[in-house]
Amino acid sequence: MIILNKNHSVLLVDQKCEGCTSCVKNCPTKAIRVHNGKAMIKDDYCIDCGECIRSCEHHAKSVLTENIDVINNYKYSIALLPPSFYGQFSKRINPEQISYALKGVGFFQVWDAALGAEVLNKATRAYLNREDEVLISSSCPVIVRLVQLLYPELIKHLSPFKAPVEIVAQAARYKIKKEYSVDDSDIGVFFITPCPAKRTAIENPLGLKESNIDGAIGVDVIYHQVITRLDNLEDLRRISLDREIPYNGIRWARSSGESELLDREDTLSVDGIHNVIEILEELDRGNLANIKYLELVACQPGCVGGVLNVKNPFMAKFNIELLLEKNKEIEGRNHNLCDYNIELDYFFKKKKIKPLDEDLLCAMKKLTKLEEVSKELPGLDCAACGAPDCRTLAEDIVGGLADKSNCVFILRKQIGDLADEMSRLTHTLPPVMQRKNRE
Amino acid sequence: MTNEEVRQEIINFEIEAGDFSSGGEASSKLKSILRKLGIPSQLIRKTAITTYELEINIIIHTFGGRISAEVSPKEIKVIASDQGPGIEDVDKAFQPGYSTANEKAREMGFGAGMGLCNIKRYSDNLEVRTKIGEGTTIEAYIYLDQSGDNIE
Numbered sequence: 001m002i003i004l005n006k007n008h009s010v011l012l013v014d015q016k017c018e019g020c021t022s023c024v025k026n027c028p029t030k031a032i033r034v035h036n037g038k039a040m041i042k043d044d045y046c047i048d049c050g051e052c053i054r055s056c057e058h059h060a061k062s063v064l065t066e067n068i069d070v071i072n073n074y075k076y077s078i079a080l081l082p083p084s085f086y087g088q089f090s091k092r093i094n095p096e097q098i099s100y101a102l103k104g105v106g107f108f109q110v111w112d113a114a115l116g117a118e119v120l121n122k123a124t125r126a127y128l129n130r131e132d133e134v135l136i137s138s139s140c141p142v143i144v145r146l147v148q149l150l151y152p153e154l155i156k157h158l159s160p161f162k163a164p165v166e167i168v169a170q171a172a173r174y175k176i177k178k179e180y181s182v183d184d185s186d187i188g189v190f191f192i193t194p195c196p197a198k199r200t201a202i203e204n205p206l207g208l209k210e211s212n213i214d215g216a217i218g219v220d221v222i223y224h225q226v227i228t229r230l231d232n233l234e235d236l237r238r239i240s241l242d243r244e245i246p247y248n249g250i251r252w253a254r255s256s257g258e259s260e261l262l263d264r265e266d267t268l269s270v271d272g273i274h275n276v277i278e279i280l281e282e283l284d285r286g287n288l289a290n291i292k293y294l295e296l297v298a299c300q301p302g303c304v305g306g307v308l309n310v311k312n313p314f315m316a317k318f319n320i321e322l323l324l325e326k327n328k329e330i331e332g333r334n335h336n337l338c339d340y341n342i343e344l345d346y347f348f349k350k351k352k353i354k355p356l357d358e359d360l361l362c363a364m365k366k367l368t369k370l371e372e373v374s375k376e377l378p379g380l381d382c383a384a385c386g387a388p389d390c391r392t393l394a395e396d397i398v399g400g401l402a403d404k405s406n407c408v409f410i411l412r413k414q415i416g417d418l419a420d421e422m423s424r425l426t427h428t429l430p431p432v433m434q435r436k437n438r439e
Numbered sequence: 440m441t442n443e444e445v446r447q448e449i450i451n452f453e454i455e456a457g458d459f460s461s462g463g464e465a466s467s468k469l470k471s472i473l474r475k476l477g478i479p480s481q482l483i484r485k486t487a488i489t490t491y492e493l494e495i496n497i498i499i500h501t502f503g504g505r506i507s508a509e510v511s512p513k514e515i516k517v518i519a520s521d522q523g524p525g526i527e528d529v530d531k532a533f534q535p536g537y538s539t540a541n542e543k544a545r546e547m548g549f550g551a552g553m554g555l556c557n558i559k560r561y562s563d564n565l566e567v568r569t570k571i572g573e574g575t576t577i578e579a580y581i582y583l584d585q586s587g588d589n590i591e
Binding site for chain 2: 152395
């Protein structure tokens with residue numbers, strides 16, 4: 001296994017990678033190249049969206065998450081559940097039972113990130129009533145990184161609050177510290193992550209100096225543990241819970257959940273990273289009149305589509321809808337949503353993409369070269385060179401990262417030309433023999 | 440030739456009248472090229488919005504035309520030229536809310552009469568040449584040195 005980059009969470013199981021370029025072509029930021037037969041990720045361009053994991057047929061890509069044993073390192077381990085986790089179970093199994101099973105795994109308490117979603121919903125409502133600017137949800141870390149990278153002028157529109165997981169992690173930590181008078185180091189908060197992006201956001205927090213979460217355990221890792229414990233439960237119905245399930249916040253498990261809760265006419269919900277890019281293009285052109293809130297999520301249809309989830313995204317969404325329907329009386333209940341710290345340590349920063357050259361005149365010269373190389377390439381975007389398309393290969397060539405002969409068509413032509421030349425040379429006789437021939 | 444005179448065409452797009460589906464292609468391409476050149480993002484945004492509005496104008500109001508852009512160490516110049524019909528009253532055309540767009544364009548959310556205003560607002564200098572029956576050429580400039588009073 002190779003950790004592709006310390007700043008990201010995608011792992012390459014190199015013996016499984018066939019060098020097929022599926023991931024290269026599906027990467028929304030063109031961050032992947034296949035070199036020496038293996039996929040490599042460019043650190044600066046990766047936004048942790050997980051499209052490469054989704055598109056890899058050989059399962060050569062996975063996510064670096066914690067082993068379950070890690071929870072034993074802490075006296076008080078907390079499982080922090082994303083709303084989408086509930087979508088992994090059929091209606092036969094309710095949130096109470098899931099919590100019970102998680103405690104069986106070894107967690108001291110179970111908390112819901114959905115609570116943070118409700119807190120954020122309240123804050124966002126107030127913000128939208130107060131401010132005139134368009135607001136882009138910053139709950140999905142992929143969206144924040146995408147805006148930082150490709151839409152630096154839209155960064156000011158990002159919602160200036162912490163992500164729900166961080167809000168709840170901080171609150172949980174505080175509460176346990178106070179109630180049990182324990183040291184901070186005795187508490188381990190573990191997020192059950194549906195995606196690589198949320199794991200990366202723990203290691204490299206967005207707008208925060210430090211995360212309140214100690215590690216991420218993949219849904220794929222914990223699912224089996226939960227299921228086996230549920231099978232062994234004698235009576236699934238008689239479990240009472242030490243906390244109230246925040247059903248309103250669980251709406252965030254699938255796209256349009258944020259918009260539903262805001263209950264305004266001027267919200268727009270878009271899911272899927274490629275769709276998100278299109279809508280951000282529109283916003284960047286000043287073309288989204290009458291929209292005040294953009295709920296953008298990288299996965300389809302929302303977090304239930306995260307690559308670490310085990311259920312089909314649409315089945316998971318179906319499960320969430322059933323759960324909400326079954327508990328709609330409880331849904332409206334108000335928890336105490338005060339006492340949460342939602343403020344960022346600092347606002348999100350733009351990320352600078354490296355230009356062709358720092359000097360404009362040199363960059364212009366390189367651009368001319370790039371256009372020339374681009375014209376020579378076949379324009380088939382076959383990706384056999386390891387770059388996603390001909391234009392990107394041309395960029396890599398100009399940047400000194402690739403060679404023209406990486407293109408199989410150019411190579412074929414070069415070999416053809418060479419063969420012609422060889423053929424011509426074989427028919428050219430040495431001067432001494434030429435006369436002989438004529439005779 | 441001094442550095443100031445180095446000028447390079449970076450995009451050149453033909454734009455068909457009424458082709459709403461291609462609207463935005465020129466500005467998107469221009470945007471990505473300007474990023475490769477290391478142009479500051481706020482200037483890229485100004486250029487992209489200007490270019491987009493010029494594209495849409497050609498699509499809605501003309502018989503078709505062309506968008507190109509040039510870059511030099513001094514400025515980015517976006518040129519939109521069309522084959523008519525020409526602008527009858529240029530002063531009026533620049534008034535906010537004034538539009539001659541047809542129902543189809545308005546139905547699609549265009550034609551609010553803000554296009555030329557936005558072009559004026561986001562560019563640092565603008566030259567309009569128009570002749571009824573022949574066409575219009577608009578040249579919009581975005582200066583790379585924004586230390587003057589052209590900053591928005």
